[in-house]
Amino acid sequence: MPVFRVALDLPLHRLFDYLAPETAGRDDIGLRVRVPFGRGERVGVIIDVAASGAWPLEQLKAAGEVLRDLPPLPSDFFALCSFASTYYQAPHGEVVLQALPAGLKRCAPPNRRSVRPPLPGEPPLALPDLTAEQAAAVAAVALDAGFSVHLLYGVTGSGKTEVYLRLIERVLACGRQVLLLVPEINLTPQLEERVRARFPQRTVVALHSELAEAARERNWRAAFVGGADIVLGTRLAIFTPLPRLGLIVVDEEHDPSFKQQDGMRYSARDLAVVRARQVGVPAVLGSATPSLETWANAGGGRYRRLTLSERANRQATLPQIRILDTRRLPLHEGIAAPLLAAIDERLARGEQSLVFLNRRGYAPVLACPACGWVSHCRRCAANLVLHLADRRLRCHHCGFEQRIPSACPTCGNQDIHPFGRGTQRLEEWLQGKFPAARILRVDRDSVKSRKQWEVMLERIHSGEADILVGTQMLAKGHDFPKLTLVGVLGADAALYAADWRAPERLFAQLMQVAGRAGRAELKGEVVIQTQYPEHPLFTALAVHDYAGFAASQLQEREQAGFPPYAFQAVLRAEAPQMADAIAFLKAAAALPTVAAHGEVLLYDPVPMRMARLANLERGQLLAESLSRPALQAFLPQWREAIEGLKAPARLRWHLEVDPLEF
Missing domain, CATH: 3.30.70.600 (Ribosomal protein S10)
Incomplete structure (x- = not known):
């Protein structure tokens, strides 16, 4: 009697054997099957059909119904899962099953409606003219020459997305599918809208955690059966089976959000390269500040570097970056007078400003000056952050929260104070400083869903905000034509952090947020406040010299024996x-x-x-x-x-x- 070898979503590094029906054959590999497990029933995936198992047949339980509502999972899907399981030391069943939508892992999968095809008759948008560098980058990616990896290194505003779209156009013309990965959900709406507008006659689906369960399964099915032409997703989308895959694009490839931090801890960027090699298609990794591992691979010849050194809008130039030495300047709620004057100038001209502070909440900590009590989290080695708008103290690590005490819990002193500043406190102070200005705070407290994010973006684009106060949510991937000033506060904290990756992340963050300024005809300016203006990081940043910064960082890592040299x-x-x-x-x-x-x-x-x-x-x-x-x-x-x-x-x-x- 044949035996099914079944992968189950369990933290165990083994497969499970079940008695298969007499009619079972190799065609069943890749199908889902209901199997008894413990006192209940689970859905697994058939990995193999064997003549015998590791246990005597009389000790094996019989498998239940084989689910045939979908075609079998393909061999390239199993090859990717096998690599991920081996490389990241994760249970094989956990890898296979985590790639499936939740509804497909249920014993009685619900009926889902299919993805609605695009509406007919929508004319495509007129194509913008390419710069010489963009045209060269598009021509350099040979879509019919098998596997290759290209690093698309372009300054902010250089038109990397347009290069992606031209490559996608060529792939679709060949009858193939495209997988486009982005690091975070908040980048998805704007990019998805642009992709749909460019390809109105094509089926575009999104895959990310913000989708409802039914929508996610519907989109996954469309991708799996070949009904979707373009799949736009976050890191988990790298495992989505695509029968006609012709190109993988990883936008903002440097972003740490591509690394899964629980369950199987994998890098979607690295798996994108592995998958491209297994299937024999090109992979394009794009960034204005590539990760040092990717930069080293390009320097060593493993990847081909394609450079976009100028902004795509010929009337736009890279913003001027000004470093303010705050050791010699008085600060008002953390802001120096030259930055305040620059904001005032933009208000007078009807332009937008962004004040960047990567610290949400009202203040990082609440403390008592009498006895030294500090609002520590009782569950973590961290402080509770003051959220004055909600009248709560909240831990940003574990989610614990409590009401703000009316007096010090230790000594009873009623004169307890917030120390430091977050985006809420900064917003409040700026509103008092510029009472006529329309101030919009953009962080994870004000934007908690995709719909809220879309509304916020619409308000910014329509000019309903004069001053934006934001965290890293605004640092990348967004194009605001009226935004001409970016002021950066609190950049010094990461300069001397214990994490040896901190300088790389800080440079990328500052370069990305600086790139929001002056992306259209209006000239942009970036003002960065620091107590260490002579630091090499700021010296390189002031002249937009990522290549020089990367070379110095790689030299230090090689001397210290850090990755990518270990x-x-x-x-x-x-x-x-x-x-x-x-x-x-x-x-x-x-x-x-x-x-x-x-x-x-x-x-x-x-x-x-x-x-x-x-x-x-x-x-x-x-x-x-x-x-x-x-x-x-x-x-x-x-x-x-x-x-x-x-x-x-x-x-x-x-x-x-x-x-x-x-």
Whole structure:
């Protein structure tokens, strides 16, 4: 009797055998099947049909109904999942099943209506003229020559999206599909609108977590059966099966949002390159500030670099960047007089200004000057942030919140004060400073859904706001023609952070937010406040010299032995007591398999920077090697040995390959 080998969505590194119907055959591979598990029933995916299993047939349970409402999942989907499972040390079933919409993992999948085809008769938009660099970039991507990776490095406003659209046009003309990945949901509406307007006769679907379950499944089905021509999605969309895939585009490829931070911790950008190689299609990675790993790959010849050095609008120029030395300037609520004067000038001219502060809430902390009490989170190693509009203290890490106390909980002093400033406090002060100005705050407190975000964008584009107060939500991917001034506050905090990636992230963030200014005919200006104006990062930023900054950072990383010149994985453990987490990590470091892999170096276990999160103490153990194959050979053996360790009941652990956070 044949046996189904079934992948289930479980944190176990094995497949499960079930008795298959007599009629089962190889054509069933890739279909979903209902199977008994424990006292209930689950939906799994048939990975193989074998003549026998690992267990005697009499010990196997019979599989239930094979679900045939969809074609079998294709072999290239399984190849990508297999790679991800092996490389990121994730259970195979978890990888396969997490790629499916929630409705398809139910024993009784609901009936869904299909994606509505585009309306006929909508004329396509007139194509803008390409610059010479844009035309060269489009011509350089050979769509019929198999696998290749291109880094589209273009300054902000250089027209990278137009290059994507021209490439998409060529792919669609060949009868193939396109996968376009973006890092965050708030970039999706504007880009989706532009793609739909350019290709009104084509079916465009979006895949991201903000979609309702029914819409997500409907769009996934359309992509899977070939009914969707363009799939626009966030990181999980990289696993979407596409039978006619002809091109993968990763926009803002440097963004850390492409890295999944729970479950299987994968990089969608890296998997995009792997998938393009497996299927034999080109991949285009676009950014004004590429990740240093991508920049190094382009410098070493693994990727081809395509450069857009000028803005696509011939009347627009890169903004002038002015560095303000705040050591010699008085500050009013964190803003220096020259920046206030620049805002006043824009108000007089009817132009828009953006004041960028990447810290939401009213103030980072509430404190008592009498006894030193500080609004610490009781669940995390972090402070509760004051949200005055809601009259709440809120933790931005675990979500815990409480009402603002009327007096100090420790000494009873009623004169407790907010310290520091967030976007709410800045908005309030600017409204008092410029009472006639229309001020719009854009952060995750004011924009909590896609619909709110679309309304906010419409207000900005229609000129209903004079001053924007925003966080990194406004730092990338947006085009506001009337925005001519960007003022940056609080940039110094990341300069000397413990994270060695902090300078790269700060430069990218500042370059991206600076790029919002002067994208049309109006000239742009960027004013950055800092106490360290001589820092090399600001020196490079002032002249838009990403290449010089990247070269210096890569030289430092090579000297220090950091990625991309070394390869890392981190074992993390969390438990109610830090001692238990550290003891588990020490036991993992002492396993015999470690000594058998001399090319892999294990550092001492240490607490994580956010040592306590949601009532759990967290520790980590870093594994590093100068050889990626050596590290990959070590990790599965180490993981298997760790699974055999005895641990406290409430201790949880996971492995992360190529970590971005420590």
